[in-house]
Amino acid sequence: MDFRGKKYERGSNWSDPEVVELLQLWADESVQLELESCLRNQHVFNRIAEVLREKGIHRTGDQCREKIKKMKLEYRRIKDNSKAPRGGRTWKFYDVMDRVLNSRPMLAYGPMGGGVMATQVLPGGVVEGYHHQFAAPALPFGHSQHPELMEIKCEEVNSDEHCLTPEPPAAVSYQQGCPEEHEMERAFLERAQNDSPISRVEIPIETSVSPSGFSEPSMANSSRMQNAVPRPGFSALHRLRKKRKGQRVKDPLDDLLLKTLTSQRAMEERFLQMEERRFQRDLDVEERRMQLEQRRFELEREHEFRMFNVFAQMLSILKESHGGSSPSLAMPPGLDFSQTLSELMGRVGGGDQRGPRARGLARSRGDMCGFCPPEGFRRSPYLSARGNVTNIFRSSDEEGYKAYHADKYDEDTNPNGIINFGTSENKLCFDLMSKRLKEQLTQTDMNLMEPLLLQYPDWKGHMFLREEVARFLTYYCKAPAPLKAENVIVLNGCGSLFSALATVLCDPGEAVLIATPFYGGITQSVFLYGNVKLVYAYLDSKITGTSTRPFQLTVEKLEKALQDALAEGVTVRALILLNPQNPLGDIYSLSELRDYLEFAKRHELHVIVDEIYMLSVFDESATFHSVLGMDRLPDPQRTHVMWGISKDFAVSGIRFGTLYTENQDVANAVASLCYFHGVCGPVQHKVAQLLRDREWINQVYLRANHARLKAAHTYVTDELKTLGVPFLNRNAGFFVWIDFRKYLRTGTFEEEMLLWRRFLDNKVLLSCGKAFECSEPGWFRIIFADKTHRLQLGMQRIRKVLEEREREILSEEKEQPCQSDQDGKADSTDEVIFVSHHQESSCAGSSNLSDLIGLLQQQMRSSDWLQKNTAEQLA
Numbered sequence: 001m002d003f004r005g006k007k008y009e010r011g012s013n014w015s016d017p018e019v020v021e022l023l024q025l026w027a028d029e030s031v032q033l034e035l036e037s038c039l040r041n042q043h044v045f046n047r048i049a050e051v052l053r054e055k056g057i058h059r060t061g062d063q064c065r066e067k068i069k070k071m072k073l074e075y076r077r078i079k080d081n082s083k084a085p086r087g088g089r090t091w092k093f094y095d096v097m098d099r100v101l102n103s104r105p106m107l108a109y110g111p112m113g114g115g116v117m118a119t120q121v122l123p124g125g126v127v128e129g130y131h132h133q134f135a136a137p138a139l140p141f142g143h144s145q146h147p148e149l150m151e152i153k154c155e156e157v158n159s160d161e162h163c164l165t166p167e168p169p170a171a172v173s174y175q176q177g178c179p180e181e182h183e184m185e186r187a188f189l190e191r192a193q194n195d196s197p198i199s200r201v202e203i204p205i206e207t208s209v210s211p212s213g214f215s216e217p218s219m220a221n222s223s224r225m226q227n228a229v230p231r232p233g234f235s236a237l238h239r240l241r242k243k244r245k246g247q248r249v250k251d252p253l254d255d256l257l258l259k260t261l262t263s264q265r266a267m268e269e270r271f272l273q274m275e276e277r278r279f280q281r282d283l284d285v286e287e288r289r290m291q292l293e294q295r296r297f298e299l300e301r302e303h304e305f306r307m308f309n310v311f312a313q314m315l316s317i318l319k320e321s322h323g324g325s326s327p328s329l330a331m332p333p334g335l336d337f338s339q340t341l342s343e344l345m346g347r348v349g350g351g352d353q354r355g356p357r358a359r360g361l362a363r364s365r366g367d368m369c370g371f372c373p374p375e376g377f378r379r380s381p382y383l384s385a386r387g388n389v390t391n392i393f394r395s396s397d398e399e400g401y402k403a404y405h406a407d408k409y410d411e412d413t414n415p416n417g418i419i420n421f422g423t424s425e426n427k428l429c430f431d432l433m434s435k436r437l438k439e440q441l442t443q444t445d446m447n448l449m450e451p452l453l454l455q456y457p458d459w460k461g462h463m464f465l466r467e468e469v470a471r472f473l474t475y476y477c478k479a480p481a482p483l484k485a486e487n488v489i490v491l492n493g494c495g496s497l498f499s500a501l502a503t504v505l506c507d508p509g510e511a512v513l514i515a516t517p518f519y520g521g522i523t524q525s526v527f528l529y530g531n532v533k534l535v536y537a538y539l540d541s542k543i544t545g546t547s548t549r550p551f552q553l554t555v556e557k558l559e560k561a562l563q564d565a566l567a568e569g570v571t572v573r574a575l576i577l578l579n580p581q582n583p584l585g586d587i588y589s590l591s592e593l594r595d596y597l598e599f600a601k602r603h604e605l606h607v608i609v610d611e612i613y614m615l616s617v618f619d620e621s622a623t624f625h626s627v628l629g630m631d632r633l634p635d636p637q638r639t640h641v642m643w644g645i646s647k648d649f650a651v652s653g654i655r656f657g658t659l660y661t662e663n664q665d666v667a668n669a670v671a672s673l674c675y676f677h678g679v680c681g682p683v684q685h686k687v688a689q690l691l692r693d694r695e696w697i698n699q700v701y702l703r704a705n706h707a708r709l710k711a712a713h714t715y716v717t718d719e720l721k722t723l724g725v726p727f728l729n730r731n732a733g734f735f736v737w738i739d740f741r742k743y744l745r746t747g748t749f750e751e752e753m754l755l756w757r758r759f760l761d762n763k764v765l766l767s768c769g770k771a772f773e774c775s776e777p778g779w780f781r782i783i784f785a786d787k788t789h790r791l792q793l794g795m796q797r798i799r800k801v802l803e804e805r806e807r808e809i810l811s812e813e814k815e816q817p818c819q820s821d822q823d824g825k826a827d828s829t830d831e832v833i834f835v836s837h838h839q840e841s842s843c844a845g846s847s848n849l850s851d852l853i854g855l856l857q858q859q860m861r862s863s864d865w866l867q868k869n870t871a872e873q874l875a
Helices: 016-026 028-038 042-054 061-080 096-102 179-192 221-227 234-244 254-324 338-344 385-396 400-407 430-439 463-476 494-505 521-527 556-568 590-602 664-677 681-692 692-723 749-761 788-815 854-860
Strands: 107-109 116-118 147-151 200-211 215-217 488-491 511-516 533-537 572-578 606-610 641-645 657-661 735-739 780-782
Touching: 016 028, 016 116, 028 042, 042 061, 061 254, 096 179, 107 463, 147 590, 147 641, 215 511, 254 385, 254 494, 430 681, 430 692, 463 488, 463 657, 488 494, 488 664, 494 521, 494 572, 494 641, 494 664, 521 533, 533 556, 533 681, 556 590, 556 735, 572 590, 590 606, 657 664, 692 735, 692 788
Parallel strands: 511 533, 511 572, 572 606, 606 641
Antiparallel strands: 107 116, 147 200, 200 215, 488 657, 641 657, 735 780
16 A cells, blocks of 8 residues: 555556557657656656646656556566567567567767767657557647757756766766867857856757657757857867877776676666565555455444344243243242343343453353354253253354364374364373383273273262372372261262352352452353352452552451452352462462451351362463361351362373362262262272372372473463563463463453464464453463473474564554553563563453343444434434
């Protein structure tokens, strides 16, 4: 795209007759002579444009010059590529251009510093073959004599557009002549000094008039030119110079002049090449602009579709839940699910716009971009209102993982498949666990199959397993006293534990307090069964108040979130703590844990502590403190600790989780739900044998696991430092919390989703911040617990996306300067690789909305659709 103003306008199309007229004017001998002799030739093309306008072709001088320039480029392209065979024409104007450009006159300079003279005469009939003649009245010059006679005025050039005339040499050597010849030359020079150029002697000359308004004296009429205005001494001096022509010493300035002209020609060629590249670059920029415009239009249409789709689903669910038109849609007695759903969604017609912190229908982690009903989703008449909501949860999980499972990367069979950096799995120790679980199946300790294992167990779990879990947690949690087996409950995964605890600790419509960002799967676990909402204590990247690090959880933030929920009429029953934290990787200190537990005790809140990454702290400088290792719990009857083997032992496919609580009422209530979430007997036996092998765990597995995690973490963080991408530098878990905000055009979650899709299109699956309910758009989680070759390829694909995105943003900033503050370079010396300036959340309330109505309100607020489609316009 040309930014230099209207003067350099392009894009006008030329017809073949117009091109022929232009070539006839441009190919004229006098025009070529003047173009060759001047550095600035705009006035020449302006005069050509005047002649064209008189012929009815309305073009400007700039357009004429640009057209000739493009034709030169096309001619050189064909000639350089040898696409024009001898005698043939692949381009209709090739012969004309070839004849003119190969027959340009060579320039020479008079020995006395005079003007430019042509030493070669251009052949006539350059444009023969085209039957377009010029009428004499079309010429821009009027004459009182014959049309082929013109007045030539000799005047001094004072304008900026002067010809390239080198200064005359200081001295020119001649052979010694006779004294009479010297006397005659001196007389002539004295006479010439009296004839100042300012006098402007008009000399009528018979000329050959070109259609462009230029004239040159005919060689046959040179005598008439001399006779028209006789000049004393001119003929004698002419004869004298002719006589000395053979005697003149070769001037050393001739070589210099030749080199100068050759250099000028090379500069012109270079300039034409640069113009050709610039022209191609302008075409590419224009094409890219059209693509962006088309993409913007598609996004607007998709935006409108999502708004209407969400609104239609919300109305359908509310209508069916209240209308009771079908018996299959009747709600169970004692559970007013539609009322709860309405409370979660808020009121459609406005209502409170503060953005409730309590959210029940939050975004799931499945599509890594937040809860959004899938495109084309239809409510099933065979499901209840609650069933349809559950189905929406399931459908919203599909996009990212469905694409991954359909195109999974494999080094041998599918090297171009999707690499999964979104699922928190430890893929570094499969070899160790395979050796322990498969190769040693022949041993009696791992291959036992007694009748007891094939029968219904105690729903809390077999006692031998619970005893082994108690001993394991006592050792690794560094409990001050041995833990009791009767306080241990075994379920098929920590997700089931969240569901069971939410069900037995909260009534439908009540809430649990949790700090964001957090693992998004908890939302499904507490809501789908127990209809329990989540109250968010939002953490941000700024270090303010009592905070000493980004995203730090403080009691003040918990207090504020709790009071906001109580002010909105929401009852909070429990607090969830993740230690180590997912996705931040934070490890809470003993003092921080004590503060959180004291806060919960003051407000009579249960505390659910998830320590599933307990053994995945891979740096010796970081120390993990378990709640079970504290000397005294502030409220032991309301403190419940969870752990599982899926993360620490790299066996996420084996569903095993355990709960330790001293409250027997809670233990018995959860045990009642173990009927639906039990672990089979043979798996309980193998897990017990695994946990019992303390020597193998300490000497083999944990050493290798920590070393591999540390190496993978170092590789990924070094790559991020090379890219200049800020991130949180932590030493626990499988993940790095990365700041991609500078790669967003605007600080919105829509832009975050577009970047997530961009990664997925380039065959790498990440988790975006909205999946963890992060309040700031632009944060992503990457899983580094993977093999080296997959890490290298995945980081290459991430680098490619970020570099392309950065080029696009820079290109857009050149067109329109960015008004928002951009983050600076990361400081690799800090504990937290982070930037000094942080973007504010563009929509503080939008991050609080999680249900269908909230999503609809967010879509409306983030677009100008309502402004474009007012009632008056529709009318």
